Amino acid sequence: MNYDTIIIGGGLAGLVAGITLQERGQRTAIITTGQGALHFSSGSLALLSRDADGNPIEKPLEHIDSLPASHPYSKVGAAKAGEHARAVKALFERAGLSMLGSEDSNHYYMTPVGLFKSTWLSTADSAVSPTPDGSGWGRTAIVGIKGFLDFYPGFIADNLAKNGLKCEVAALTTPELEHLRKNNTEMRAPGIAKIMHGEALERFAKAIVAAAPGAETVIIPAVVGLDGQKDIDALRRFTGKNVICLSTHPISVQGVRMQLALRRYYEKMGGTYLLGDNVTAGYMDGDRLKAIDTANLGHGSLTARNFILATGSFFSRGLVAEPDRIFEPVFGVDVVTEGDRSDWFKENIFEEQPFVRFGVATDNDFRVKKDGKTIGNLYAVGSILGGCNSLKEGSGAGVAAVTAMEVANRLADK
Amino acid sequence: MEYQVKNISANDFEQCIKCTICTVYCPVAAVNTAYPGPKQAGPDGERYRLKNPEFYNNALKYCLNCKRCEVSCPNNVRIGDIIQTARIRYDKSAPKLRDRMLASTDFMGKVATKMAPVVNLMLGFSPVKATMHGVLGIDRHRTFPRYTSTTFEKWMRTKAPSQAAFSKKVAYFHGCYVNYNYPQLGKDVVTVLNAVGYGVQLLEKERCCGVAKISNRLIDSAKEDAQLNIDSIRKAVKAGMEVVGASSTCIFTMRDEYPHLLGVDNADVRDDISLVSVFLYKLIDSGKVKLAFKPGFRCRVTYHTPCHMQKLGWGIYSSSLVRMIPGVEFEPIDSLCCGIAGTYGFKKENYPYSQAIGKELFDQIERARVDYVVTDCETCKWQIEMSTGATVINPVSLLAMAIDVEATKKLNGIK
Incomplete structure (x- = not known):
């Protein structure tokens, strides 16, 4: 089966990319191991909630220029990040999810224990x-x-x-x-x-x-x-x-609602959602990925012009940590880490944990690298990208949605 | 550093993080509070059962083995296999007479086909149904599929010379339903495969795939059947044939339940066992064969993804095959369990849950207003036909209706 773009990972990033590409006339498939991490969502999506000192940010887009160059938002640029964030809210609306909030100014939502957190979009019942x-x-x-x-x-x-x-x-x-x-x-x-x-x-x-x-x-x-x-x-x-x-603790109703609505809309737009499958091998043609195998569909069954890796971070197994190495399990692409094992984490769990910043190595167009060489048609989006501490700054969903939109726009124009 | 790198537990048990996504997608837990749900029945309960088998909970019998928990699991835990293995290992009660009867599809089929007209008449009588309901516990709402007087195997024997004449051949695992109840599906398979240039061979020996015996815990007998089937499949593969079936549950059982639940090794032939619709789709997609369609063929259809088809991940093949037919108007529906799960839904104590599980699917089918519901599973067919009034057919039967056989033969260079 041949597609314009194959997306590996069916969470927020994979679905935003898939929907955008389908709407722009591409034929796409999403392959996902199981149900995505949106099921664990609080119902609120954060773009950039806190600054480096942990203080709440009122206007997230104004802070993007001060982020380090390694940050995914810096690669997208503040102006485009704002456009993408706006487009994501509109995409949710088309999928039947009317969200409260705007990229121009954060609002506050109440957490399951009655505290208030600064955020970007919240489901309308939050x-x-x-x-x-x-x-x-x-x-x-x-x-x-x-x-x-x-x-x-x-x-x-x-x-x-x-x-x-x-x-x-x-x-x-x-x-x-x-x-x-x-x-x-x-x-x-x-x-x-x-x-x-x-x-x-x-x-x-x-x-x-x-x-x-x-x-x-x-x-x-x-x-x-x-x-x-x-x-x-x-x-x-x-x-x-x-x-x-x-929202209660996972699995949350708002999370399932978002997942179901986005998946249904993706399929309504003609997308193929292959749930419960695993990519087992990739085949290169020079510096390009040309085909993949999956556990269910077998050998050489899926080909595409472009591929998007949206498999998430450690929690979703987009990255895997073993005692002496951290690796990307699907294609074995390069991962940016810091130092050796003793530098990966801090003993005090409440300190900022370095491993949260780890992710796959990409160029400024989000194309991943393997053995130092860029793979010309394999892009990474979402939390598999490193370069920021999404937990500390409150940017996980924003990075997923904005980078997915950025890459999908590039591919749709090709 | 010395450490254990690889997960060494059976069924990826220790990969479970207790997130409960599986319970969200369990069709049984949604309607039956007596069932603890896949997380609790599976990996959670297993922790205790490993310490002491006394922790085995009889409510695991409510699991209908749909594997939707496994499909939804982000960590590839074989939750359904954990539950079914626990039932096999720890439930020491003897299977009831009713369960033995429902599970023994070959025995019942052989007897019933010999006296098909009488048996069909009897099974339709309300006093007979009332007795089966009251005495045996087979729900009175169910109608047994009619038995045929000429089995598919018998019919195939008359076709042996013409099938042997083809240079390319496939082995066809027909299954009990085609053999004893519905030979027409088998005939459709032969028609379509012949039209694209493949002769159809039976396996040297074939018994029930074993799904009914597994779910009713007749494990020794299921193993014996499985070994016999795999031996026959091995011979067919050695002779250069792929082995195909038209029922997704039979195929799923032989590919995955044999090694996972019965301990029957099939690693050398697993990839050669496939579905007719997958086999056809791949031939067409790669341009190796072509189909010619009847010019006036028109119908509106939907595709129902049976649970085991969802687990196989092959729904995309069958739905794509159906959508290839010019004149087909396709209306998609969600992938949902129909509730019958083979013999499960025939049991009086499961019947109400079975119907409650299927309700959302039935509603979607009725709203779709189609001429045919296309699906790869025969028990789904019974359930959907009984519960919605829709006509349910296999994708191969839809193809048999839609293609111009002679023109297709010509396209593929067959005389």
Whole structure:
């Protein structure tokens, strides 16, 4: 099977690249080992949240010029990074995901423990606020679900109280929730969201009103809207309240929603999404990659003009660490590290960890290198790129989306 | 430095990070709270079972072995294999009479085809259905597929000389359903393969692939059948033939369940075992054969990806094959479990879950308003036909309908 572009990795970066190329008329395939890291998302995507000293950034694009040359944003350039960020928000909209926020100015969203973090885009049901204190929510209640282990109303209320926001705390249940509770250790947010439609959702809404009759804003765990925004809109309508959803720990409903919406849109645009497969070999023709094998499709079955490596960092196994080496497992391309093993990490886990900055070696066009030589048609996007500490500065999703958009635009013009 | 580099656990068990993505995509956990879900039933439970088999939880019987957990796992953990291996290893209860009957497709098929008209009539009678429901535990909503009086193997024997005359040949693993119930699919396979220049041979010996025996824990018998099938496949491969089947579950079982669950080594021939639709797609895609289509052929179809087809990763071949047919209007649907899982959905205690699992798929099929649902799995066919009223056919049967056989032969230089 021959494609214009084959993308390896089906998370945020792979999907943004795939959708953009399909929309621009290319024939593409995405090959992905399993479900992508978006499933672990908080529902909020950060572009550039904190400066080198850890202080929140208000206008992320204005900071790009001060980043080191190794940073993926520096390779894209501030002006283009801004354009791409805007294009990503519009792409999400076309995929059915209306996101709050803008690249011009960060906003704040509330984390699962009731703290506020600076961010770029948040799903429309997220607990967002222009300032880091939830002001503007009016009389607020935090409503948990009885027997649900992944949401901590008292803990959240304590943290909000430190910021001066006093909340009521309540808990509810419904017959449908009681049914799920029979399997209480597996009563997880996506499982609840699967049943939260129709009558179950109406009963949930009534229980919310009964638990917090006087509240204008109700904070609930994100257990509604796996397939999109419509069930959340319905919940707000049924309750007549500003219901906001706090992401629970992974797998998060907002993360699954983003993944499903982007994948469906990619396939609607004609893309081929090969889930549960692994690239096992690549074949070069001079300095170009010409074909790949996969575990399922066998030998020499996939060819393309261009390839994009969007396999993620250590967590998604785009990079693999062994005691004496760090390598890229698909093609064995060059990886930029620092020093030897003792320099890779700091004993104190809360210190800035050097290994987070590691990634594959690329030229300024994001083409990867193997044995020091650039592979002419193999590009890397997303968190497999090193050169920045995305955890510290809050840029993981932004780097994924912006670099994917940059490379997709280049390839679409070819 | 001395360290253990490679993962040495069976089924990549220790690669599990307990992220629970598998549980999100488990069709059973979504409808049945008695099932703990793949993470808990698989790698999580395995930690305890390794310490003490007493931790084995009988709720693992609710796993329908769809492998969608494995497809969704970002770390390639063979979660389904862990669960099925645990059932085989730790569930010491004797399989029920009903389970033995459902699993013994060859035995039942041989008996039933001898008296097909009587058996078909009996299986349709409501008192018989009520007895099977009440006494045996086979759900009364199910209709058994009709048995044929002339098995496919018998029909093929009459075709042996003409098939032997082809210079290129493939070995066809027909499976129980084609042999005892639905020889027409086998005939379609012969028609299409002949049209593109391949003679069709049966294996020297063929028994059920074993999927029904595996899921009903008749493991010794399944191993015996598996060994016999692999021995026959080996002979066919030695004779220069690829081995193809038209049922994705049979093919998946022989490629992957034999080594993973039964310990039957197939490494030397695994890559030679394929699906007819994959075999055809590759021939066409590489330009080795051409198809001529009937000029007026028109229909609207969708492709349903059976769970084992999803695990094989081959849905792209079948859907691409279908889309190659001029006159086909293709309406895509999501890859979702239909809920039947072979003999699983025939059991009274599973029937409601089976239907609840399939509901989303049935709704999507009804919304698609197609002439045919195309799929590579026969039990999916029964389930979808019973639950939606749609007509379900194999991609090869759609091709047999769509091609002009004589013109195709001419295109490929066959007399």
